[in-house]
Amino acid sequence: IVDITNFVLHEMGQPLHAFDADKIPSKKIVVKKLAEGTEFKALDESTRKLNADDLMICDGNGNGLCIAGVFGGLESGVTDETANIFLESAHFNAGNIRRTSTRHLLRTDAAKVYEKGSDPNVTVAALKRAAQLMVELASGIITSKIIDEYPTEIKPxxxxxxxxxxxxxxxxxxxxxxxxxxxxxxxxxxxxxxxxxxxxxxxxxxxxxxxxxxxxxxxxxxxxxxxIPIPTKVQSTISYKEHPDRVAVRNLLSNHLAAQGFYEMMGLSLIESKHYVHQTEIDNSEFVYINNTSNIHLDIMRPEMMRSGLLSVLHNHNRQQLDVRLFELGKSYRSVDEDFKETEYLTLFMSGKRYGESWMVNAKEPVDYFDIKRYVHSVCSRLGIQKYQVSELENDSRFQYGLSYHRGKDEIVRFGAVQGEISDKMGLKTSTYYAEFNMDMIIKTLAKKIKVIEPSKFPNSRRDLAVVVDKSIGFADLKKMARSADKKLLKEINLFDVYIDEDRLGKAKKSYAISYMFEDATKTLKDKDVDKIMNKIMYSYEHQLSAEIRR
Structure with a gap:
């Protein structure tokens, strides 16, 4: 019997299913969907839990006999003792069969035919063909007429x-x-x-x-x-796209950060408004509320990127993944002047230990502010972004402290330590560091070409200064003033120590230890050339910042 149904399947392209008629209670067939989670014992003797979308062929009592178009049931299957056969030939919706088949991992011959679209007008012919073969080969006797349920005819x-x-x-x-x-x-x-x-x-x-x-x-x-002949020439049109290509920049950033040990995440654009209770950086009138009937708690579009990213950090922490380095390319959404504003960002998140477990380093050393700063500089360097102003973060309650790199009023990136109060409300137990690049400014400021310069053949010269200044003066102010003193030979300015001692330096004073690196690509520098520039720098510090040079 089973061989005959398989033969007709391959002969006519129509799947058939043979039931043991004596095992069908009340001799009645009902085609319907059963409740979610209903158990069904299949021909392979496994018990499967049905999905509410699975179409079933059931008996008169509503018990599943067969997953329609996919797999038969154990209780109603044909055995050596079967005497009476109920033969079914049907046409099913291709999409429904495909979903059911893949959901239960049942890639049967019947499912493969149905999911590609079977012929609805061959079902009766295939049924007659199978019945004829059963009469000829299995000594069968046809005892009933064909019951054909075809409510809406499918026309060519x-x-x-x-x-x-x-x-x-x-x-x-x-x-x-x-x-x-x-x-x-x-x-x-x-x-x-x-x-x-x-x-x-x-x-x-x-x-x-x-x-x-x-x-x-x-x-x-x-x-x-x-x-079909192959043409001797190929014609194509030249496609034009704006430079820089935004998609190419995104891919460049993703590849660069992935190579640095970061993992890309895709946070939800929806978030719970409760995360913004008692916050001050965003007015509630700027929230974009949505009517989300599926998940009513996700009631607004994210107005900024930090909190949705912290949820991903928390998700990892809750699964014992404490050393987190994540980045995301996504958008924030706000309501502004009866319109909606979407802003694209590149965000970085860091928490946990600085290094993986190893005997070579202190594996318990946590990441800090300078780690996130290092990766911010790495991104800027990869994109060729230079000549920006540096300011300490103000009026952003999301950060404990941090910096902003900008050109005038246009901000490129802001980064720093996440405010402890926000971390506590989100359920985070370790310090987290966050950076937020504005993608529009990245596109606007990145270098069209990154130049590669060979190392100088001549030695460089280094000078160190210890400068005592007021606490209100930052290293960025000193660096900017030094750059203005010389733009040709002064190549690097680095801060390698900060010292604070009211007894020795005075109240509200601090000491910066700064190194200055000089280099000339055309000749060996002489001391008098370097001393001339250093004297200009010290003069500027003393007269413009009231600094004291510790000699």
Whole structure:
């Protein structure tokens, strides 16, 4: 019996299923969906829990006999003791069968046919063919009439095909007689629509042929791709895209950060408004509220990037992944002047230990502010972003402390330590460091070309200074003033120590230890050249900042 149903499947392309009629209570069949989680014992003796979307063939009591179009049940299957057969031949929705088949990992022959679209008008013929074979080969006796439930007839598709469309897609002109011959060979009826086109009636066994381009594909398949000549020249159009290409920049940043040990994340654009209770940096009128009936707690679009990213950090911490390095390319959403503003950002998050477990380093040393700063500089360096101003963060309650790199009022990036109060409310137990690049400013300020310069053949010269200044003066102020003293020979300015001692330095004073590196690519520097520049720098410090040079 099973061999006959399989034979008809391969002969006519129509799956069949044979039930043991004596095992069907009340001799009644109902096709319906069962409740979510209903258990079903399949032919392979495994018990599966059904999805609410799975179509089932059930008995009169509502018990599942078969997962429709996919797999039979153990209780109603044909065995050596089966005497009476109930034979089923059906047509099912391709998408539903595909979802059920993949959901239960049942890639059966029947499912493979149904999910591609079976012929709805061959079901009765296949049923008769199987019954005939059972009479001939299995000494069967037909005891009932065919019950055919076909509420809405599926009719053949009519397609208007222009000959020029065939020529355009083939690349060469195919004779009309050849087109007609191929279509007739596929049992497609035709009628002329003027001199330049025909109407084609596609039989229902070709469920995927619904458009003129599908018809041309069928013509190509039968005609033979190998018969289509290969052109001797290739024509193409030159595509233009703006520079810099935003997608290319995103890919460049992703590859760069991934190479630095960061993992890319994709945070939800939706967030709970409760995370912004008692915050001061964003006015509630700027929130973009949504009517989310599926998850009512996710009631606003994220107005900024930090908190949604901290949720991802928390998700990792809750799964014992404490050493976190994440980045995201995403958008924030705000309501501004009866309109909506979307701003794209690149964000970085760091928490946990600086190094992985190793005997070579102090594995317990945590990441700090200078780690996030190092990666901010790494991104700027990779993009060739230079010549920006540096300011301490103000009026941003999200940060304990941090810096902003900007050009005038246009901010490129801000970074620093996440405010402890925010971390506590989010449930984080370790310090987290955050950087936020404005993608519009990245696109605007990145270098069109990154220049590579060979190392100088001549030695460089270094000078160190210990400068005592007021606590209100930052290293950025000293660095900017030194740059203005010389722009040709002064190559690097680095801060290597900060010393604070009210007894020795005085109240509200601090001491910076700064190194200055000089280099000339054309000659060896002389001490008098370097001393001249250093004297200008010290003079500026003393007279413009009231600094004291410790000699």
């Amino acid at each position: 598709v009519e397609i208007h095909l222009k000959y020029q469309k065939v020529t355009d897609m083939f690349g060469v002109e195919l004779p009309k007689d050849e087109i007609h011959s191929i279509l007739r060979a596929m049992n497609m009826k035709m009628s002329s629509v003027g001199d330049d086109s025909i109407k084609v009636i596609v039989p229902t066994d070709k469920a995927d042929v619904t458009r003129d381009v599908d018809l041309v594909e069928e013509l190509m398949r039968i005609y033979g791709f190998n018969k």
